[in-house]
Amino acid sequence: MFDVPVLTGSRARLEVPAWEIHVADDARTRAYRALRRDVFVDEQGLFDANDHDDIDDDPRTVVLVAVTPAGDVLGGVRLAPATTRDIGWWTGSRLAVRRGARHAGGIGSALVRAACREAVARGVVRFEATVQDRNEPLFRHLGWERWGETTVAGAPHVRMRWPIDRFAALVRATKNPLGEVLSGIRDDHPDGLGGAGWIGDDGALVSGTDVVVATDAILPALIDKDPEWAGWCGVLVNVNDLSAMGAHAVGLMDAVSAPTASAVRRIVSGLRSAAVAWGVPILGGHTQWGGASSLAVTAIGRTAHPVPGGGGRPGQSLGLTVDLHGRWRRGFEGRQWDSTSTRTGAELRHLAGVIPEHRPAAAKDVSMAGIIGTAAMLAEASGTGARIDVAEVPAPDAAAFGDWLTCFPGFGMLTADAPPISSPLATSSTIGALTGAPGVVLRWPDGVETVAVDAGATGLGQA
Template sequence: MNDLLELLSGPAPRVGAAGSSPGRSRGAVPSPRRSAAAQPVVVEASAAQRAAYRALRRRAFVEDQGLFAGHDEDAADLDPLTIVLVAVDLSGDVLGGVRVHPEDARLGWWRGSRLVAADGRIGAQLVQAACARAATAGALRFDAHVQPRLVKFFARLGWERIRPIEAAGAPHVLMRFPMTRLADTAAVKAPLGSLLHGLLPQDRWLGDDGVPVPGTDVIACVDAIVPAMVERDPEWAGWCGMLVTAHDLSAMGAEATGALDTVGGRDAAHVEAILDGVRAGAEAFGLPILGGHTHLGVPAALSVTGLGRAPDPIPASGGTPGDAISVCADLTGGWRPGYTGRQWDSTSSRTREQLAAMLGAVRAARPHAAKDVSMAGLVGTIGMLAEASGTGATIDVAAIPKPSSATFADWLTCFPGFAVVSAGGPAPTSPETVTARCGTLTAEPGMRLRWPDGELTTALTSAPTGLGRAC
């Protein structure tokens, strides 16, 4: 499929037939003079607006530029996922348009193409709108084929030059707009390095969610649930408090022995709802409550301290360059109501026996390094494992296991219920999960995504936490 994104820079053209204004950019569409106040707006095209847009395209790319013979329509025009954006003036006239369409929607790989505009200002509006719409559609990669003379213009709009290519029989440049959703999700951990500087021991457990108690085989961890969630959804917050605690222990290969909880709420009824979730989680995850503390008449709060045993715990820092990265995840279930795109729930429908098998997967496999997937998302968690190991990582996006009902962007950035990443050695697995090798730790720092066409894109440019390599 030919893919051409043509930005038309320069001032508004003079009114006249195509080609009659020698000073205007090739492919520009003549339009009446507009006042500075009458800014066009960009909208998703109606059927009539799509027809007007196709007429502009045909004039620009077939009649004016001769890039296509007869017509410039292709498979993207027939794809039901293709989004057409048009710029319209106050009278409703279409002044330009652009397509946003998937190269591989399952992986969040999208393209921008067939842009026509009356002038550069409208062209820039359309390009910026296309980038925003691609992000909304879940794009993790957004490409365009750009004529060489327009590379600088695209660069001013934030696009990156990749390499020269040929499109529609003419020289072009492959350019890419940086999609930041993965980095933005991982950035929630960025302040940790400076906040915790000088507080934590510089040992091999730096960056782990749990730590061995010195002189024992006891593993301890602690988690606090976001107060807004405890306030709004207290029973689910209680369940999640036990869920994340059990997973922190399991990622270190520990067998859970018990937990302590600290609960706060505005009244007894609110605290009781939180504790209903804690009780259910304690039973489901085999993590009995050994003690704790309760506050009444205070803002909502919940933290859980977990205790387990592991004679030889598995650190997040055990990876080395060349180690294979694997993901072990439970793909059943669905989005928790009220948390679509943010929290996947598979655990609440599992039996205690099924959960025990999943929680024992790391302990049974004993990989070199392991870490449960947290609110930093799957890519951010791999980044934290790589940071603790003093490595970078390359991830093969097509190899990552994903539920069919979740978009790839949501799945890579959500809290996935049960998922653990590992590096080196045997990969964790259980009958209830899907395990796949999906990348490699690298000597080069940073996080890269490898796409089916061999292209590499940057997911994270820096270490997620700033804690650095564990000693």
């Protein structure tokens, strides 16, 4: 709980030394705990002897303190995961400011703001506090929202939540404009955008054939920063697109441009390495230099049993099959998980065959929108919503949970109504269900549900 004495005491402005907020070391943590005893035990009488609890003993707990140049602790706050496994749900608590430093520089408000920044930086996606009734106005002023009431140590408290819209913001940035931009194409031809039943899919069926075609472009910033990785990703994302549609890749075409021939060689090197690893030939394309960096790759696949991205129905299970192997790609920490570059060709080809082998009712590969955003896209195309049980989402230990839910994971497939999927290389879990209400809702271990993405992730509507 945030037991904040910031709003108590004299309103007179007092002179206090300049201060800065830092993550506390052991000595400052001890000083912060002594300050808490002064405030919550001696001054307010909320606790009998001391306010020490399990959060103090949790090694993951982060303490922030306001410290003078002389090293005196004027105030502090702590934040920590709310669950044994860190799933991005943290709480802030025990905000305390020395009596003589209150109303004299906004220390309490600054500590709350610093706690919010620290939480977001650590990949937190649900951040809450339980505060005394009289301190609710302070938190509302700082942008917090009330969502419940409770009693702590016999005193009335309110439950407050700091709004973090990380998932919705990512969808807005990467997917929301698609419907408006592409709507005319859908009207131009019966097969426009894939045709009825396939709108918004990862690739397109060529009418009257067993051929599936997928195309992806790589962001110029990625090309300039890591040309070989850009080439590798050009193949990776297209193979994933075909796999999500139940197809096996049989060929690649590329269009490569860069300022110099040397840069082109590096991009092509990455393309070749990936094509060899997945066993897919580069059939041709277009290559030039002397202009801006760009890379687009088209993959051609075949399948007798195509899997739609919009084939889900309300009540069906929502599954995630993902490769937890690997690490953050250097230079893209928190955004791109590299599970593929250290896999053998045989392993990569095995993973590419998982969806074609199991043929779920619907599938989408996890893309730039992350796990939550991609679930919103699958649900939208299916004409459903989705409920995700956060604690059931598999994640690597080395990734902050919020980062994991919003990153490109290398190999990750969301499925609807899939048979049991077993792979020695990937972890599969039922992470929720499709629902009749649009949008994506997260269900937490305490039963609370929070909205992650509203309806209409892309604006393309039901397939």
